[in-house]
Amino acid sequence: MTETRLRTWSHSAAYSLTALVISVLALQNLRYGFYQLFYLALAMTALLLAGLVYTYFCRRHQLSAPGHLIILAGLNSGLVAAVLTMNAPGISHWAMPLLVLNLLILPLRQGLALCALLLLPVIAVTWLGNPVTDAVITSAGLLLLAAVTALYVWHYDHMTQSAQDLAITDPITGAHNARFLDETLQKEISRAIATGHPLSVISLSLDHHDQIRDLHGKRGLNRLLSQITRQLFETIRAGDSLYSLQDSEFFLILPFTPEEGLRVIAERIRRTIAERDWPETGKVSVSLGCTTRGNGDTSTELLRQRATNAMLEARKHGADSAWFTPGEPVRA
Numbered sequence: 001m002t003e004t005r006l007r008t009w010s011h012s013a014a015y016s017l018t019a020l021v022i023s024v025l026a027l028q029n030l031r032y033g034f035y036q037l038f039y040l041a042l043a044m045t046a047l048l049l050a051g052l053v054y055t056y057f058c059r060r061h062q063l064s065a066p067g068h069l070i071i072l073a074g075l076n077s078g079l080v081a082a083v084l085t086m087n088a089p090g091i092s093h094w095a096m097p098l099l100v101l102n103l104l105i106l107p108l109r110q111g112l113a114l115c116a117l118l119l120l121p122v123i124a125v126t127w128l129g130n131p132v133t134d135a136v137i138t139s140a141g142l143l144l145l146a147a148v149t150a151l152y153v154w155h156y157d158h159m160t161q162s163a164q165d166l167a168i169t170d171p172i173t174g175a176h177n178a179r180f181l182d183e184t185l186q187k188e189i190s191r192a193i194a195t196g197h198p199l200s201v202i203s204l205s206l207d208h209h210d211q212i213r214d215l216h217g218k219r220g221l222n223r224l225l226s227q228i229t230r231q232l233f234e235t236i237r238a239g240d241s242l243y244s245l246q247d248s249e250f251f252l253i254l255p256f257t258p259e260e261g262l263r264v265i266a267e268r269i270r271r272t273i274a275e276r277d278w279p280e281t282g283k284v285s286v287s288l289g290c291t292t293r294g295n296g297d298t299s300t301e302l303l304r305q306r307a308t309n310a311m312l313e314a315r316k317h318g319a320d321s322a323w324f325t326p327g328e329p330v331r332a
């Protein structure tokens, strides 16, 4: 299930459950003749149902739907106004479902800000109008509920971020994985077409990786690949991206880089790797296949294929070298 769909479900459930709780309060107050509280609960239920409908209509962009903030601000300020103007015992407890709703639906910072704006007047009125023990119990209950919910939401956000990072990261090298390559390359191609900026790519392969694996084992090879990754990250500039592929191969996307620049960076990478004494393996080298986006390169396959062919050509010409295959010149 995607994040957006999951949020649509959880927002719908949160609005529905809160609407159920508040409508039960409405019925109880009607039964006992507390008409002001009945109308308040009725208005809140209507707003909650509006939130439910809004959730359904914004199901495709749930993560950035701004209407939730407006609906929840309306609910919170309605309750604050009631707490300040009505002398109704027990009304401070109505804040409980709203605290949870704020934190479950809004981004954490917005949710916390709204909770603080709700809690301050509610706690102040509780302390002014109740015996100390009651005020302590109510305030502690409200604060505890807000803290536990905020902690849960923070933990969930953290887990989601980690899962997203894991899905696009190669576990051995820490570079992006092959799955993420095509997606990013297609975006960069579209951006280069739209802006007219040059785009270059490099297919990089560790020379003699079979022999290195035979000599140093799979773990030794993996350690070397992760050290090379760190070195590559130090060499390339911000905006470039690095992908780790199978068989000790890497791929680099270099936006805003023309052929002359590609030659500079490819040579720099080749030299830095060849000149370093690697901790376990000593000297190693890489073959680089380099190409720049040409006129016909509108999809990832052509560009990737040309870079791979150039890398194989570099290997044929002896290890530790770079081979350039230009794309068809881009017409203005």
Ligand SMILES: Nc1nc2c(ncn2[C@@H]2O[C@H](COP(=O)(O)OP(=O)(O)OP(=O)(O)O)[C@@H](O)[C@H]2O)c(=O)[nH]1
Pocket (backbone or CB within 6 Å): 235, 236, 237, 240, 254, 255, 256, 257, 258, 260, 261, 262, 264, 265
């Ligand atoms: N994408 C990319 N291109 C690079 C990088 N390093 C050098 N280049 C290209 O090579 C050209 C010359 O780079 P340098 O020799 O470092 O000269 P420079 O004037 O310091 O380069 P910049 O100020 O980075 O433009 C740059 O304009 C880039 O096109 C890099 O890390 N990434």
